[in-house]
Each structure stands twice: as C-alpha cells, then as structure tokens.
Amino acid sequence: SDWQRVIGELSRGREVADQLRLMLRQSPIDSSATLVLPAQGLVSKILETFTHSLSILSAAAADSDEVSQLPPLKSEDSGESCKTPPPPTKDRRGCYKRRRSSETRTKDTASLFEDGHAWRKYGQKDILNAKHPRNYFRCTHKYDQGCQATKQVQKIEDDPPLFRTTYHGHHTCKNLFNPIISHHHINNITMDDNDNDNDNSPIMWSFATTTSHSDVSHPKSTTTCVLINDSSCTADVHINNADADADAGGVKQENKELESQMIKPPPSSSSSSHDYFVCPDDHDDETSSLKKFKSAPYELGAFSPAGSNSDVYSCTESTHSMEMDIISMAVFDDFFDFKS
DNA sequence: TCTATTTGACCCCT
C-alpha cells in the first residue's frame, strides 16, 4: 500500500542517516573538527526529522484500518493503540495497549516544576497504599504532531513535600512556545532505563533568554547550546545571570494542590539584560572539557526564535562531576538522557 | 463557543 511504501522509504532514510551518524562518530575529531562536529548535529536533526515523520504516520495509521499493515518501528514506543480498533461510534474507553517496558525517567523534587513542554492532563488515579493520587499527563501535541511523550506526577511525601515525576517516551514534537521556564537546581538524576539505544546519540541542551526589555510582547532572544557528543561524559557548566519570562508555556494546570506548589519563574522586568552564558573551564584552552566549535547564527529549526544566536560546545572529557542551576531552557526532555 | 480538566468506565497485565 502507499502507507507501507512511504513508511518504508522513511525507515530506509532513517537507517542511512544513522549509518552516516556512526561514520561521523568514528572520524578523527582533531583532523577536521570544524566540519565533523557540525555535521553530527545536522545528522541528528535529520534523524529527528525521520523519527518525527514516522511517528506522525504511525499515529495516523493507528486510526485507520491499515494499522495492521504497517511495519513495526524499531525505536518507537507503541504506547497506546488498540489491537483491534473498534468502529468509531463505539465507546473506546479503556481500549489501549499498555506499555510494557518502555523507557522511563524518574525525578524526585521538593516542588513541582515546569519542564519546558506543554502537557495536558488526561487522568488521575488513587494508588494503593499511596496518600496522594497519581496525575497523568500527555503531550499537548499528541494528536497534531503524533508526540507520544507522557508523564506521571505524584506527591509521595508530605513533610517535607516530595514529588515524583515519571516520564515515558520522548518528545517528537516541536517546542513552539516561549522557552524560558523556571529555575531548577539539579544534582541528582536517576534513570530507570534498560534501553541503551540512545547511548551513542548526541545530547543537545538549549538555553534561551530575552535580551530586550523595551518590548515585552516581542522579546528578542539569544540561545546558547551545549552539544555533548559522548553521553558518558560530564563537565562543569555554569549558567549565570538568568532572565526569565514569566509567561512561559508548560503545564497549563496541574490539580489545585499541585499547581499551588509549582515554582514560578521570576519576573523578567527586574532581571539583568545580559544573556545566560555557558562557561566551560576555559573557553580558549585546548584542553578544556568543552570545546566550542560553532558560533552564531545557529538555527535550531522550530525551536529557534527569530534572530537567535548560539554557541555550541563539544564535551570531550569525563573527569568532572556536574551540578547545575538552570533557569532557562527550550528543550529539557533530553536532559534526562544524561547519565551522571 | 472553544479548550482544558474531571471523573467514572473500561480493559490490559501482573
């Protein structure tokens, strides 16, 4: 069928792009770093595009009769789809395929936080032997972009308050809203993940802030990116001088109890006009753990506000521990891929 | 009127 041919072509494209990514990874960095490293970033974008397209097609096909004809997508989490889709008129409540061993990332925090993605609550359950209900969220772009990411939020302790957020799947959607979210202090990241498929994937962190306070409704943004090519490495990264846009996207509304305990970003009007900056041990030192290899302007596709500039660093050492204060971000999901 | 949340029903999986 046409569906099969389209998905087959996209799958082949993704496989070829992945082969190219592996070839670039095996290239000697010191010989032509200025070409190889940006190329790796571009290949990652291409891979993301293929994965995104396949995800959209997969979601669309799940609603059609052709779902049984689609080849399985190796890297996709089938999430919820009916084994035998009933007629549209029938009540489909509860008709889903429960994920078995999909990738999860768990984070315990003293307060709730916005993670840079737009979530929509779709359920709440009382859990056995738990004082507080578990709240279920899906990505707002589940249907318009086929994004399969979900998260669960549950208060697990009262005094002191402790919240557990569990993420399922990865965002394949574009972050279209303002990127500046909230202030995070993170020094302990846990993963419950047996899937090592992403171990070789570059991790891109993107930080953004407003720089113009003359027109709050049309802030001019700059972006600083850190591209880490080896997920086993860590590095000292300092992010200072944070502006914040209080009207960021994110969770529209948790329940009343959760909402009242969320961290709110500081108002931008009282902030400094300076950008965030990412400060490796030494920008110009050849032995620095973070090597700058690309400067502004750097396009981040839909993530990048008009007029964005950025610096991209490559991490090459694994000798440092990491503790970060983050007051801004555009793409936070990948943060949890980082193994500390 | 439109969009998001609430909540009971439904069903998968252990």
Next chain:
DNA sequence: AGGGGTCAAATAGA
C-alpha cells in the same frame, strides 16, 4: 482478581 493506565462524556473556565 484487581491495580493501574487510558478513554471520553460531562463539566468548568476563559
């Protein structure tokens, strides 16, 4: 068997 994840009608809010 029943806990847990998801659906979707009902409801709330902008």
